[in-house]
Amino acid sequence: MTVNIGIIGAGMIGEAHALRITQELTGARISAVADVDEANAHHLVERLGGEAHVYESGEALIAGTDVDAILVTSWGPTHEDYVIAAIQAGKPVFCEKPLATTAEGCQRIIEAEIAAGRRLVQVGYMRRFDTGYRKLKAVLDAGKLGEALMIHAAHRNAEVPERYITPMAIEDTLVHELDVLRWLLDDDFVSAQVVFPRKTRYAHDKVADPQIVLLETAKGVRIDVEVFVNCRYGYDIQCQLVGEEGIASLPQPESLEYRQAGRLSTDILQDWKDRFADAFSVELQAFIDGTASGDIQGPSSWDGLAAAVASDACVKAQQSGQIERIELPERPAFYA
Amino acid sequence: MTVNIGIIGAGMIGEAHALRITQELTGARISAVADVDEANAHHLVERLGGEAHVYESGEALIAGTDVDAILVTSWGPTHEDYVIAAIQAGKPVFCEKPLATTAEGCQRIIEAEIAAGRRLVQVGYMRRFDTGYRKLKAVLDAGKLGEALMIHAAHRNAEVPERYITPMAIEDTLVHELDVLRWLLDDDFVSAQVVFPRKTRYAHDKVADPQIVLLETAKGVRIDVEVFVNCRYGYDIQCQLVGEEGIASLPQPESLEYRQAGRLSTDILQDWKDRFADAFSVELQAFIDGTASGDIQGPSSWDGLAAAVASDACVKAQQSGQIERIELPERPAFYA
Amino acid sequence: MTVNIGIIGAGMIGEAHALRITQELTGARISAVADVDEANAHHLVERLGGEAHVYESGEALIAGTDVDAILVTSWGPTHEDYVIAAIQAGKPVFCEKPLATTAEGCQRIIEAEIAAGRRLVQVGYMRRFDTGYRKLKAVLDAGKLGEALMIHAAHRNAEVPERYITPMAIEDTLVHELDVLRWLLDDDFVSAQVVFPRKTRYAHDKVADPQIVLLETAKGVRIDVEVFVNCRYGYDIQCQLVGEEGIASLPQPESLEYRQAGRLSTDILQDWKDRFADAFSVELQAFIDGTASGDIQGPSSWDGLAAAVASDACVKAQQSGQIERIELPERPAFYA
Amino acid sequence: MTVNIGIIGAGMIGEAHALRITQELTGARISAVADVDEANAHHLVERLGGEAHVYESGEALIAGTDVDAILVTSWGPTHEDYVIAAIQAGKPVFCEKPLATTAEGCQRIIEAEIAAGRRLVQVGYMRRFDTGYRKLKAVLDAGKLGEALMIHAAHRNAEVPERYITPMAIEDTLVHELDVLRWLLDDDFVSAQVVFPRKTRYAHDKVADPQIVLLETAKGVRIDVEVFVNCRYGYDIQCQLVGEEGIASLPQPESLEYRQAGRLSTDILQDWKDRFADAFSVELQAFIDGTASGDIQGPSSWDGLAAAVASDACVKAQQSGQIERIELPERPAFYA
Structure with a gap:
């Protein structure tokens, strides 16, 4: 089984993650990309050399039938909404730090995840x-x-x-x-x-x-x-x-x-990218494997709040x- | 494109390589296994958890239509014949050291490869x-x-x-x-x-x-x-x-x-397996990528002779x- | 010229200093010893194997004509009085830490030294x-x-x-x-x-x-x-x-x-004695050389106060x- | 007891040894100096700031009544004769490497030392x-x-x-x-x-x-x-x-x-002088102490031959x- 990953935010970190998943890691592909600037999304798809679908919004991507799991690598203040939308869609979501820009935002995510009844969130603390x-x-x-x-x-x-x-x-x-x-x-x-x-x-x-x-x-x-x-x-x-x-x-x-x-x-x-290069790979592989097995591990929403x-x-x-x-x-x- | 790899020799090193290819590396799968003791081959297929075909002989495996490239991890004295057979079948072959047990054997492989007109052999010097x-x-x-x-x-x-x-x-x-x-x-x-x-x-x-x-x-x-x-x-x-x-x-x-x-x-x-764990992965990934691109690199038959x-x-x-x-x-x- | 050193306090640190001066350093000898327990003083003289004079009190030792400079290695609360006495006798004095047990005591030493018109005190901070x-x-x-x-x-x-x-x-x-x-x-x-x-x-x-x-x-x-x-x-x-x-x-x-x-x-x-063994030697040699040259360096009374x-x-x-x-x-x- | 040391050869290494003995080590003084160029000898005496006697020859220095022990730091080919002369005078001699320029020369020193009946030679291997x-x-x-x-x-x-x-x-x-x-x-x-x-x-x-x-x-x-x-x-x-x-x-x-x-x-x-600075000091102090105690240790004539x-x-x-x-x-x- 190959996990279809949709990525929201096609900036530097999003691109780095997408390239890792495509070139180094196993069990997943980038199936969809969204970015506030659609040109960025298209550009990333080109660099990946694959056939990812460009969505006009993060919300649309989350809802996409060709998306099993989501990577949130957009601008910090947008994280909370995307993560909650992913949870509500029942899809595993890897969110770059910060989980939310406020403790209250993290709390709302926690509530959504508890309501969903299972862990769906992994926060991007790679260390x-x-x-x-x-x-x-x-x-x-x-x-x-x-x-x-x-x-x-x-x-x-x-x-x-x-x-x-x-x-x-x-x-x-x-x-x-x-x-x-x-x-x-x-x-x-x-x-x-x-x-x-x-x-x-x-x-x-x-x-x-x-x-x-x-x-x-x-x-x-x-x-x-x-x-x-x-x-x-x-x-x-x-x-x-x-x-x-x-x-x-x-x-x-x-x-x-x-x-x-x-x-x-x-x-x-x-x-710093060299210092933690392996950690980024292990982190994302863990998210892919967790998505595949239905058992998300690593830094949780609670850790994001802490x-x-x-x-x-x-x-x-x-x-x-x-x-x-x-x-x-x-x-x-x-x-x- | 996924490279279908057939492995000849299901002993310790063969199993380690097969697990690496299956679990860690990208772009390849173990599609076929042969071993002088067929039970070993079946056992390895089970451990891999996939659907590899067990061949009754290395020669048969090399000829198999579900085999794009070959890993020779059998007993040293058998290497030469398998490598030459793979070359003659026009299939890339990764051969664990030694390439052959004599310099003359290495020479015969070199002649076969030159006759084939392109590099097909990578020798397993992982350092x-x-x-x-x-x-x-x-x-x-x-x-x-x-x-x-x-x-x-x-x-x-x-x-x-x-x-x-x-x-x-x-x-x-x-x-x-x-x-x-x-x-x-x-x-x-x-x-x-x-x-x-x-x-x-x-x-x-x-x-x-x-x-x-x-x-x-x-x-x-x-x-x-x-x-x-x-x-x-x-x-x-x-x-x-x-x-x-x-x-x-x-x-x-x-x-x-x-x-x-x-x-x-x-x-x-x-x-020693811990010391060169990463090197083994890079080595095998290079063979997979070389097979896919048609450009085998790394230690050559000439290096094996040297x-x-x-x-x-x-x-x-x-x-x-x-x-x-x-x-x-x-x-x-x-x-x- | 050999500096005649009188030592007040024949305990562990006093003995260590005395042995260093006798066996390792140049330009000085232990000419006099005093200790609150006179038996200790005699015992130290024996260990040194020389002909040091045992005085019945630190004050008497300070006044001794066979004493050019003083080492104060007695119990901390007695330091202040001995140092001031040495200053008043115009004799260089090396005082183990603390210079005095209170800041006020250090101040009194400073006043005495300023009154004496020249640096006479080196405090035992060996680092x-x-x-x-x-x-x-x-x-x-x-x-x-x-x-x-x-x-x-x-x-x-x-x-x-x-x-x-x-x-x-x-x-x-x-x-x-x-x-x-x-x-x-x-x-x-x-x-x-x-x-x-x-x-x-x-x-x-x-x-x-x-x-x-x-x-x-x-x-x-x-x-x-x-x-x-x-x-x-x-x-x-x-x-x-x-x-x-x-x-x-x-x-x-x-x-x-x-x-x-x-x-x-x-x-x-x-x-710790091994860690700073050389430092103790250099420190005491500096005191000997400073006494001989009339130019005492190293940690001063002011440093002791600080x-x-x-x-x-x-x-x-x-x-x-x-x-x-x-x-x-x-x-x-x-x-x- | 202070050991009176005569030094033959007032070059760089002779001067370094003389300064060490004078300024750092205990139990000895440079009482005499000889050099093939008498001006060098006088110059070294000046640098030492003491009252060493300048002899017109190494032989005369060895015979000097103000010389208890000899340091041979002259040109290598002269070592053998000076060392033998010192042995025959019954005086301890520290000889810089080489002990002699030939194995035969070392043998002659060994014979002289055995004839003298006690160890008198320390060779300058400082390591x-x-x-x-x-x-x-x-x-x-x-x-x-x-x-x-x-x-x-x-x-x-x-x-x-x-x-x-x-x-x-x-x-x-x-x-x-x-x-x-x-x-x-x-x-x-x-x-x-x-x-x-x-x-x-x-x-x-x-x-x-x-x-x-x-x-x-x-x-x-x-x-x-x-x-x-x-x-x-x-x-x-x-x-x-x-x-x-x-x-x-x-x-x-x-x-x-x-x-x-x-x-x-x-x-x-x-x-190299920094690397073995302490070793030079310990080496020379050992020679001084060995002279004082009548028990010369360290590299022997036999070691010099080896x-x-x-x-x-x-x-x-x-x-x-x-x-x-x-x-x-x-x-x-x-x-x-």
Whole structure:
């Protein structure tokens, strides 16, 4: 059985996903494309070299009989409506982050999904599918580190464009840690604080860079995440988990080792797409397989809500300078 | 278009390849299986969960109308006949190492392929498809290391079974370096010497272990390869290329970094199948894609011959204790 | 010229310093020893194998004509009086940390030293003499990292005895970072905050372990220091300096690299005395040379005060859970 | 007691040793200096800032009543006579490598020392005093690696001057490995072979560079040493010992770790004097202490002979292209 996937949003990320599904992954094809600009949709269909149907709207695509499952890769504010429409059509939907731009939007999705009676939503947090994070979780879950006590993390980009502003350090950047660390620890955040170190000369006017975000979990784990998006030297994701019995850190990406010009060195990646290339593939394959088997796994609507709530608290903490509480509603049994 | 692949030899490696093609790779299906023991073939078909046809012989399978391309994963001495039959049937054939058990056998395959007028054979040297080796070749080819001068390599296994005897250190183990280093350097071997260090207490009676193989290339590169198949600590592949402008070494496989029990450590793999898992996938996908496009790439029959000739010289050097010449016939323009 | 050194306090650290001066360093001898328990003093003289004079009190030793310079390695609360006495006798004095147990005590020492008209005091913060920290400072001062923005640090001990209680994480442990980071950055702390992660099961009742201390400097550098004194795996000092132009981290202590039992590993030290062995030697040699040349360098009384003030604020922050200000009086021109 | 040391040869290495003894080490002073150019001797005395006596000849210095022990740092061909004179004067003598320029010369020194009835000679092979090599030997001797089977080593210099010619790769460069590996393994060499890889474009006309030297020991250990003296990237000493139970490698020299400009890197030293700075100090302190205690340790005249015999065989192997035997005379009980 081949899963027919309709994709809403033919921008960079939509195209990347569509090419992956077409060229690398198994069990699915792109059968339909919609974009707010229909020319974009046609252009993507051409690049795919297949016979996908271009729909005039996301809603029409969702209703399409040649569409078994939907990928939502459109502009963030449109996510909520498309996801709810897909749920109501009874079709599995993979939604790029954010699930919705507000916690309330996430709640509405949750209600729709519960009403539908089965999991239909997978949110696009790809780090859970990264080999390194998976090994880290496996080691922790196997008890080899004892109880988790602390996490020291860093999320560094070489640079960001001028449109990147202070809250985006949370909403676009930290949000990946908000999801993956919660999953890694199997725990919920209860408070957030943000401190602003001296600003690098390389940051544009409208972004405080770097930032340090301090998180506390229900079990008492303390997390510090350095967010530094103009670090200049590369794209570098660090995560060190300190446990009672020892410490484990995320692997460095594989690199040749050089002895040259007075240095013993390895390469640091420059592009986040390279860093998580395999994770994107595993993530989308999981969605395809989940659609085929009727058992959607991976980050759920509930996880999407949790990320939204934590993200909101962090943005509030950026503004207040205070320690802000992070409070989730009670978790529905549906997501137990 | 889906490539229909027939597989001859339903043993461990045949099954691994078949599962890969079925579960991970795109563009192909296993349509037919043959094995000297038909029960094995049926068993493999069951494990694949598909509808492959079991043929009573490799020859019959090669002739099958539901077979576009052939995988030869049978017992080594049978390779030559199956490969020649596939060539004569005009069907692409992927042959596990060795291409043939003698240099003469490789020559006969070469003659058949030249007679067929196009490349149909890909030999199963997977290391050329490993990311690390590819990066090493890319760096060298880009001139970043200057001319290659030396290679220091090691091929270590934790242990080998009792049936593993001294020449297998060349024929089963070193043969991977013989292929990949020749490819890496774009050069041919001209001499080989083998020295036997003190034997480890952990080696069985019939194997001299470790061994050091010294190779010389036409361009004057000197290579030392430690072959140590009872090293006890893991499966470890080392390759350091020393150039005029600097040195580059193969990456360590990605691992968490631990601080625990007085040690800062990373894991060393235990199983060669894990070390080259991705390379096997890329290798087979290349064969599928080459079949589909009519353009077979990767290790050729000529490379299979080159490995056989070098391997023979190394075994002779094991026995003679002398420096043995490695002489290839003139390379046919067909393989230029 | 050989500097005659009198040592007050013949305990573990006093003995270690005395043996270093006698056996390893040049230009000095231990000429006199005093201890609250005279038997200890005699015992130390014996171990040194020399002819040091045992004085009945620290005051008498300070006044001794066979004493050119003094080492104060006695019980912390006695430091202030001995240091002031030495200053008043016009003799250089090396005082183990703390300089005094209160900021007021440090102030009194500062006044005495200013009154004496020349630097006579070196405080025993040995990390400034560690090769790794010196390289880090050299790289920063040379502008190779741009402006410092953040420091991520960790101070981990395998375990601590039962008498080690929560404030000692600041006063005995963090105090080394308080001195060395201030020196490294050439900057002053302005605030401190302490958060308590989930407690490790291996900590005794009276110590919250681990702790994370967050410091802010006048220039806006943000520092996080993990203090974890029952980490079990070893003695591990980490310091990563994040600058505008790049990041530099303290070296790992030199170790053989092992491939054994499935691991690629290096040793982690277990004993802090091994970690800073060379630093202690360089520190004491600097004191000897400073005494001989009349030019005492290294951590000054002012630095001792700064450490005391910062330490007090951190202990207050432990108790309050708030961000506490760190306010130094104006720096006297004497210490410019 | 202060050891009065007379130094013969006021060149670069003599000056470095004299400054070390004067400024860093304990228990000795430079009391006398001689040089074939008396002006050099006077110049060194000035630099030392002390009151050393300048002798008109090495022989006169050896006889001097203000000389307890001798350092021979003169031109290699003069070593033998000075060492024998020192032995005959009953004075401990530290002789820089080579002990003598021929094996016969070393034999004559051995006869003189045996006639004197006690060890008086320490040869200047400093690597035995390097912390890394000492740790490697300790681990091997403790049985943690099982029996030694192989050593892979490299000796790389960034560049060498034009006067450096092919045999110097053995006599000046490899000779350090010849001594330290024999000591490390507690074993003797029995054969040597030299192979010449393609020559680097950066080598001058009269030196074949790189070279690979293959050694075999009496216990069957096989050693390969890459000697590459125009490697351009730095001074790099590698030594990996492969044992039955695991592998241990010499530490990398301590360095900051940088994340900068797309690279994760550490520094590689450029100057051999930095690499073995501590070893030189420990070596000379051992000579001072041995002189004071009457118990000279470290590399003996016998070790000097062993290095000379192995070095001669390697040079012969360079010329012959053959495997050359290394045969030591029977070891006198005196050096057991």
